[in-house]
Every structure is written in structure tokens, then in C-alpha cells.
Amino acid sequence: MHLAYPTVVAALLFSAGVYGVLARRNAILVLMSVELMLNAVNLNLVTFDIWYRDRLHGGQVLTLFTIVIAAAEIGLGLAIVLLVFRNRKMIDVDRLRTLAEDAADDEAAGGVARPRPAEPETETEAVDAR
Amino acid sequence: MSGQEIVFTLLGVVAVGAGILVVTTRRLVHAALWLVVSFGALAGGYLVLTAEFVAWVQVLIYVGAIVVLLLFGIMLTRAPIGESADLDSGNRWAALAVAAATAAVLVTVLVMGFGDRRMPLHAGGGSARELGAGVFRTWVLPFEVLSVLLLASLVGAIVLSRSDIGPRDSGTGPRKEDG
Numbered sequence: 001m002h003l004a005y006p007t008v009v010a011a012l013l014f015s016a017g018v019y020g021v022l023a024r025r026n027a028i029l030v031l032m033s034v035e036l037m038l039n040a041v042n043l044n045l046v047t048f049d050i051w052y053r054d055r056l057h058g059g060q061v062l063t064l065f066t067i068v069i070a071a072a073e074i075g076l077g078l079a080i081v082l083l084v085f086r087n088r089k090m091i092d093v094d095r096l097r098t099l100a101e102d103a104a105d106d107e108a109a110g111g112v113a114r115p116r117p118a119e120p121e122t123e124t125e126a127v128d129a130r
Numbered sequence: 131m132s133g134q135e136i137v138f139t140l141l142g143v144v145a146v147g148a149g150i151l152v153v154t155t156r157r158l159v160h161a162a163l164w165l166v167v168s169f170g171a172l173a174g175g176y177l178v179l180t181a182e183f184v185a186w187v188q189v190l191i192y193v194g195a196i197v198v199l200l201l202f203g204i205m206l207t208r209a210p211i212g213e214s215a216d217l218d219s220g221n222r223w224a225a226l227a228v229a230a231a232t233a234a235v236l237v238t239v240l241v242m243g244f245g246d247r248r249m250p251l252h253a254g255g256g257s258a259r260e261l262g263a264g265v266f267r268t269w270v271l272p273f274e275v276l277s278v279l280l281l282a283s284l285v286g287a288i289v290l291s292r293s294d295i296g297p298r299d300s301g302t303g304p305r306k307e308d309g
Contacts, residue, residue: 001134003247006179006239009142013149013168015233020153022225023218028203029158032165034148035196042188043245046181049254051249057264060256063184064265066190068276072283074196078203079290085207086293092218 004049014040027081027091031074038070134251137180142201156217158209162200169193181256 013036042063049059085091112129131139143154149170151159169192254260265273289295 001132001138001179001249001251003244003249004241005138005142007244008237008294009138009146009175011236011240012233015229016146016149016153017233019225021230022228023222024153025219026158026209026217028200028207029153029161031203032161032200033153035165035192036168037151038162039169039192041174042184043175046153046176046179046184046256050181051177051247053250053255055227056268057256058269060184061259061264061269063181064187064261065272065276067187068280071191071196072280074199075287076283078199081203082206082269083290085140089206090131092216092219094139098304106193120197123199126244 003047006043010040010043010047013043019027025092025094027084027093027121028078031077031092033079034077035070035074038066042066138175141171141174141178144168145175156213156215157211158204158214159201159211162204163254164195165200166193166197169251178251180251180253183256183258183261209226210218284300 012117015036016054017033017037018037021030022029024033045059045063045066049057049063052059081091083097088096134145145168148164148171151164152168155161155164169188173188173193176182176188
């Protein structure tokens with residue numbers, strides 16, 4: 001089997017995960033996209049393990065470890081998301097801006113922050129919900 | 131194009147297509163279900179690559195546990211069942227550009243670097259016997275450390291999601307049962 005097939009599949013899955021992490025607003029969908037990226041990494045690990053014919057099976061064993069770490073990560077991540085939901089009644093990651101430095105940050109960011117004029121209102125709303 | 135390559139290409143198309151649907155669908159529950167399809171197709175791909183044990187672990191842990199956990203999370207955050215219009219944030223076009231650039235760079239590098247390499251597929255290379263010997267001989271220390279990590283994350287999740295432990299003043303409010 002050509003090595004290009006699994007690596008290209010892994011690259012495309014990773015890009016889909018990157019798009020999901022950057023574009024999604026719901027925190028649970030962001031976690032799902034992170035899982036997609038982790039799966040792309042796993043596919044690469046298995047592929048190169050088989051390509052190198054590793055006698056210690058380092059790649060596949062590391063894949064098992066990655067799966068376990070992903071399970072731990074998703075458990076902790078969902079616990080944090082549920083805690084945020086309990087406090088704020090919403091889990092939109094772009095409205096959780098309590099830790100942002102609003103005035104200085106927006107002016108420094110310039111064009112990045114400009115297309116979001118409704119930011120101060122959502123900020124006060126989040127504070128009120130707390 | 132050999133038979134293995136054809137099967138892997140079909141499974142890869144299913145995995146990538148379902149992955150793209152996960153990040154573009156407008157229904158939260160459907161995203162979790164497409165995630166099952168993507169992980170299942172990837173498990174099939176592992177089987178084609180002769181990594182049997184990893185494939186079954188993938189089915190057990192990802193499809194069986196992580197997706198169920200995500201579905202519980204969707205239910206506990208009271209997500210809408212039907213279509214919801216605001217699942218994407220305002221920077222989705224920038225995200226699309228970044229993802230397309232990532233895909234272009236990675237695919238170009240991988241195809242240029244490994245496009246003409248072939249890998250040998252021997253049945254039984256990733257069986258439970260081989261991997262078990264590897265885990266419990268060579269990699270036994272990381273395995274044990276990982277079990278401690280799993281225990282720590284479990285305790286952390288319990289502490290985070292219980293509402294009756296913590297600072298003294300937080301215990302006086304109305305207790306919610308959604309953790």
C-alpha cells in the first residue's frame with residue numbers, strides 16, 4: 001500500500017478539525033473537533049509504525065496511550081463545560097470574554113476585533129448572568 | 131491500485147466526509163452521530179492497515195465511550211434538538227482559509243515526502259499478542275503512569291462536577307443536580 005493514502009486522509013481529517021476548532025461556537029462542538037484532530041494524529045502514528053516495521057510497536061502503543069489521554073481530556077473538558085453552563089447558562093466560546101482585556105485589547109487588535117460591534121453588550125450580559 | 135488501497139480509499143472518503151459533516155452540520159446531535167461514522171470508518175482503516183488491536187480499542191473507547199459522553203454533554207447543556215442557526219461564530223471564513231491552508235501544506239508536504247513509498251502489510255502485525263507484549267515489556271512504565279493520570283483526571287472531573295464541595299459560601303445557594 002502506498003504511504004500517501006493514510007497520510008493524506010490524516011491530513012484532511014486534521015484540517016477538518018482545525019476548521020471546527022476555529023469556526024464553531026458551541027464548546028462541545030469544539031471538543032468534537034479536537035477529537036477529530038487527535039484521530040488524525042492516531043492514524044499517522046499507526047501508519048508510520050507499520051511503515052517502519054517497528055519491533056517495539058512504539059507507534060501503535062503510543063496510539064493506545066493517545067486514546068486514553070483523549071478519554072481523560074474529554075472527561076475533564078466536559079466537566080468544565082458543564083460547570084461553565086451551570087454558571088453562565090450558555091457555552092458559546094466567543095461570548096466567554098470575562099478574561100479578555102476589552103478596551104486595550106480591541107484597540108491593539110485593530111481590524112481583528114472590528115467586525116464585532118456588539119461586544120460590550122454581550123460582556124455585560126455575561127456578567128449579569130453570573 | 132491494489133485491493134487494500136481501494137478499500138482504504140473508500141473508508142478514508144467516508145471518514146473525511148463524516149468529519150467535514152461534523153464541523154459543518156447545523157444540528158448538534160447529528161454532529162455527534164457523524165462523529166460515530168467518522169470514527170467507525172477510521173477503525174476500518176486501522177483494520178486494513180493490520181492494526182487490529184488499535185481498531186477494536188478505537189471502537190470500544192471512541193465510539194462506545196467518548197461519543198456517549200459527548201451526547202450526555204449535549205443533553206446536560208440543554209442544547210436544542212433541531213437546527214440551530216448560530217453554531218458557527220463570525221470568523222468562519224477566516225477559519226476556512228486557515229483550514230484550507232493547513233490541508234494544502236500538509237498534503238503537499240506528505241505527498242512530496244512519501245508519495246512514492248510503499249509500506250508492507252503483514253497480517254498479525256498489530257494483534258493483541260504483539261501489542262500486549264509491547265505494552266507490558268517495553269512500555270510498562272508509561273502504561274502505569276498513564277493509569278495514574280487517568281485516575282487523577284477522574285478525580286478532577288468528579289471534583290469539578292460536584293456542587294456540594296468547595297468553598298464554604300458556595301454551599302448555601304440552591305443546589306443544582308445537573309452535574
